[in-house]
Amino acid sequence: MEALEPEPAEVLFERRGRLGVITLNRPRAVNALTANMAAAMLDQLTAWADDDGVAAVLVQGAGGRGLCAGGDIVAIYRDIPDGGGATADFWAVEYRLNALIASYPKPYVAFMDGLVLGGGVGISAHGSVRVVTERTRTGMPETTIGFAPDVGGTLLLSRSPGETGTHAALTGEHLSGADAVYLGLADHFVPSGRMAALAAALETEEPGTAVERFADAAPPSVLAARREWIDACYSSDDAEEIVGRLHLAGGEAGDAARTIQTKSPTAVKVTLASLRRARDLSLEETLEQEYRVGLRFLAGHDFREGIRAQVVDKDRNPHWRPASLAEVGPGDVAAFFAPLGERELKLAKEQDHV
Numbered sequence: 001m002e003a004l005e006p007e008p009a010e011v012l013f014e015r016r017g018r019l020g021v022i023t024l025n026r027p028r029a030v031n032a033l034t035a036n037m038a039a040a041m042l043d044q045l046t047a048w049a050d051d052d053g054v055a056a057v058l059v060q061g062a063g064g065r066g067l068c069a070g071g072d073i074v075a076i077y078r079d080i081p082d083g084g085g086a087t088a089d090f091w092a093v094e095y096r097l098n099a100l101i102a103s104y105p106k107p108y109v110a111f112m113d114g115l116v117l118g119g120g121v122g123i124s125a126h127g128s129v130r131v132v133t134e135r136t137r138t139g140m141p142e143t144t145i146g147f148a149p150d151v152g153g154t155l156l157l158s159r160s161p162g163e164t165g166t167h168a169a170l171t172g173e174h175l176s177g178a179d180a181v182y183l184g185l186a187d188h189f190v191p192s193g194r195m196a197a198l199a200a201a202l203e204t205e206e207p208g209t210a211v212e213r214f215a216d217a218a219p220p221s222v223l224a225a226r227r228e229w230i231d232a233c234y235s236s237d238d239a240e241e242i243v244g245r246l247h248l249a250g251g252e253a254g255d256a257a258r259t260i261q262t263k264s265p266t267a268v269k270v271t272l273a274s275l276r277r278a279r280d281l282s283l284e285e286t287l288e289q290e291y292r293v294g295l296r297f298l299a300g301h302d303f304r305e306g307i308r309a310q311v312v313d314k315d316r317n318p319h320w321r322p323a324s325l326a327e328v329g330p331g332d333v334a335a336f337f338a339p340l341g342e343r344e345l346k347l348a349k350e351q352d353h354v
Helices: 035-049 074-082 085-100 153-158 164-171 175-184 192-202 207-213 227-234 238-248 250-260 265-278 282-299 302-312 330-335 347-352
Strands: 013-017 021-022 055-059 064-066 109-111 115-117 129-132 137-139
Touching: 013 109, 021 035, 021 064, 021 347, 055 064, 055 192, 074 282, 074 302, 085 282, 109 192, 129 175, 129 207, 129 227, 137 175, 153 164, 153 265, 164 175, 164 227, 164 238, 164 250, 164 265, 175 330, 192 207, 207 238, 227 238, 227 250, 238 250, 265 282, 265 302, 265 330, 282 302, 282 347
Parallel strands: 021 055, 055 109, 064 115, 109 129, 115 137
Antiparallel strands: 013 021
8 A cells, every 4th residue: 555645734844043934834725824823833933932042033935825815714614503613712822823923022024925814914914024025915805705804903904004904904905015014014025036035144144134135115005195085085983984985085985985895794894893993902902802703703694604705605796694784783793892701812911921
């Protein structure tokens, strides 16, 4: 009987000089993040934090298509009929990983080349040295699948200039590297052809110095150029009013309105509320809030329906319930943020004892 080849590890860890390197290794899935990958990263980063032989950490994606296309939503789709317990456990680990990255005691360099969506933002945009390229396509497209931005994304986008983060979150549009820098999701723009040389330099050089040597000025941001109508239209805390203003403004704003109207109405309203609430929260508090919201989405209709339409049946024709923004009342939105009791994720208290 012929011996089977062992399955390659989903995430690889190695030391190159004084650099700890994390390579997400699911190239056929654009390195979509699984529960096992998040747990392995959390364990390895915790060990490297106390390892004097590791001066900095680099996270990158295998396969050339992107760092990470997000969480493994097909696994979530399969888990929801069983109660969503495995997904809740995954998020608890993933959000701890996001919090650790944000407070990491050593430089954490993220190569945000290619696709960097959803959960990919969580393992990169909380880092201290965030590098994008001309190939970067990033964003938080959760409203498209009947969900809301998580992994701390609501905090990041709530702090973007003006209302640009609100626009990015509600439309779920893919953003360029230049837009990512403008929004505050990234720091440096390095042409993709220089990334291999930069990775080699990081083995021996201080990350800030190395990156500055390879970086160029970021190209102009499209979102920055749209700032006038974005700020005017998205300043409201009411989703219907935002969509109405966008339609009235017409042009690109009207296109944004039509895009938002294809998303889950529940997800749009909960996302807007999440962004507004996150303005006054720490990252740990935001992740706790996102966990509450996420568990409510697991128990609802639109999340699984959105995944079905986008990646399972791929008919791109989700049947949202409720089907319009007007049918989602304030009480419906508030219920997503209600305490979970014993199921609460308690990251803020954990951080206090670190």
